[in-house]
Amino acid sequence: xxxxxxxxxxxxxxxxxxxxxxxxILNSTIKPLEIIVVDQSNNQKTKKVVLILNKSLIKYFHLxxxxxxxxxxxAIKKAKGSLLAFTDDDCLVDKKWLENIQNTFKKNxxxxxxxxxxxxxxxxxxxxxxxxxxxxKNPDKFSITSEPCKHWERVGFGNNMVIKKKVFKKVGLxxxxxxxxxVGSNAEDAELINRSLINKFRIGYEPSVVIFHNKWLNEHxxxxxxxxxxxxxxxxxGWFAFSGFKFAQKIVKDSTKKTLKSLTYRQNVPQHRCRxxxxxxxAQLFGLLIAWITYLRKSA
Numbered sequence: 001x002x003x004x005x006x007x008x009x010x011x012x013x014x015x016x017x018x019x020x021x022x023x024x025i026l027n028s029t030i031k032p033l034e035i036i037v038v039d040q041s042n043n044q045k046t047k048k049v050v051l052i053l054n055k056s057l058i059k060y061f062h063l064x065x066x067x068x069x070x071x072x073x074x075a076i077k078k079a080k081g082s083l084l085a086f087t088d089d090d091c092l093v094d095k096k097w098l099e100n101i102q103n104t105f106k107k108n109x110x111x112x113x114x115x116x117x118x119x120x121x122x123x124x125x126x127x128x129x130x131x132x133x134x135x136x137k138n139p140d141k142f143s144i145t146s147e148p149c150k151h152w153e154r155v156g157f158g159n160n161m162v163i164k165k166k167v168f169k170k171v172g173l174x175x176x177x178x179x180x181x182x183v184g185s186n187a188e189d190a191e192l193i194n195r196s197l198i199n200k201f202r203i204g205y206e207p208s209v210v211i212f213h214n215k216w217l218n219e220h221x222x223x224x225x226x227x228x229x230x231x232x233x234x235x236x237x238g239w240f241a242f243s244g245f246k247f248a249q250k251i252v253k254d255s256t257k258k259t260l261k262s263l264t265y266r267q268n269v270p271q272h273r274c275r276x277x278x279x280x281x282x283a284q285l286f287g288l289l290i291a292w293i294t295y296l297r298k299s300a
Contacts, residue, residue: 004033004081004082004083005032005033005081005083005084005085005098005101005102005162006032006033006034006035006036006079006080006081006083006084006085007025007032007034007035007036007084007085007086007087008036008038008072008075008076008079008084008085008086009021009022009035009036009037009038009086009087009088009089010038010040010068010071010072010075010088010089011037011038011039011040011041011046011071011089012039012040012041012068012181013041013042013043013045013046014046014089014090015041015045015046015048015049016049017089017090017214018037018046018049018050018089019049019052019053020092020214021087021088021089021090021091021092021093022035022037022049022050022053022055022058023053024092024093025087025093025097025098026053026055026057027095028093028095028096028097028098028099029095029096029098029099030098030099030102031057031098032057032081032085032098033080033081034057034058034059034079034080034081035055035057035058035059036059036061036075036078036079037050037058037059037060037061038061038062038063038071038072038074038075039060039061039062039063039071040062040063040064040065040066040067040071040181041062047060047062059078061074061075061078066181066182067176067179067180067181067182068179068180068181068182068188069173069174069175069176069177069178069179069182069188070176070181072086072173072174072179072188073173073174073176076165076168076173079165081165082164082165082166083101083105083162083163083164083165084162084163084164084165084168085097085098085101085161085162086158086159086160086161086162086163087159087160087161087211088158088159088213090213090214090215091118091121091159091160091211091212091213091214092121092211092212092214093210093211093212094209094210094211094212096208096210097116097209097210097211100116100206100208100209100210101114101116101162101206101209103208104142104204104206104208104209105162105164108142108144108204110144110202111144111202111203111204112163112164112166112167112196112201112202112203113161113162113163113164113167113193113196113201113202113203113204114161114162114163114203114204114205114206114209115135115155115156115157115160115161115162115203115204115205115206115209116156116160116162116205116206116207116208116209116210116211117135117136117137117140117156117160117207117208117209117210117211118133118134118135118136118156118157118159118160118210118211118212118213119134119136119210119211119212119213120134120212120213120216121212121213121214122212122214126216128218129216129217129218130216130217130218130219130222131213131214131215131216131217132213132215132217132222132225132226132229133157133159133213133215134213135152135156135157135160136207137154137156137205137207140207141207142204142205142206142207143204143205144202144203144204144205145197145202145203145204145205146197146200146202146203147197147247148194148197148198148240148245148247148248149194149197149247150251151189151190151193151194152190152233154205155193155203155205156205157189158188158189158192159211159213160209160210160211161189162209163192163196167196167201170199170201171192171195171196171199171201172195174188174191174192175188175191175192177235177290177294178190178191178232178235178236179232180228183290184231184232184235184236184287184290185228185229185231185232185235186228186229186231186232186233187229187232187233187235187236188232190232190233190236190237191236191239191240194236194240194247194248198245223276223279226276226279226280226283227279227280227282227283228283230280230283230284230287231283231284231286231287231290232287233287234252234255234283234284234287234288234291235286235287235288235290235291235294236287236291237251237252237255237291238252238287238288238290238291238292239291239294239295241291242291242292242295243295243298252288255284256284259277259280259281259284
């Protein structure tokens, strides 16, 4: 089974982070079939990092196009494995990451996607910083999701995601208008998660499938990152909502109500928090605009 796992990493202008990520993968208890690195950097530094490692497992490609989803789609078409494992260039994988992926799919042959636990890397060294996109379910045990949902509560994130290649043959690839580097900014993983669930694929969560996110932000950087997350998520769920899916209509409605409630009571909120509320409103409005325009184009 391990020889059927292709690892996919999209990267751009982060050679130092990438080499740490790759070394963690190469230090795994079992080896994958291949590691596909798709680079959209505007220089040669990332390519040199990969060549320095000089490992036959790593397959390097450079794309001039922009957008993470385009890189992922390119890699999916190139991948030879029946299981495609995705992580990000700013992550480190646990030594048993691949081994536990393999065991999870052996034990649970009715799942087609699997997400794992994402923890912050060395949090004691970053007391006054924030690590986004971490995930741990409560209770923290194996579970299966079979209905569309809020991905950030019940499934997880694309930095620790494994998908059978046959899923893409049925549901299609990542949406190019979502994800970093696109107009939608983020949430390419959220859209694929719910599209897979709509198509009756079951998603497992396995806490032993662990990675560590090594992205640390100060408060100002975090606010900018949160704007991007909110915009992408609303664009994603807004598209489903405009397409008539009730689960998404409820998510968008609840999110809007929560923000408006915060705005109503802004007189009792510190000034910096008011700025955050207004930022969230603009992110939601922009996300809805993206969703509506995309919906109209799909409907035309």
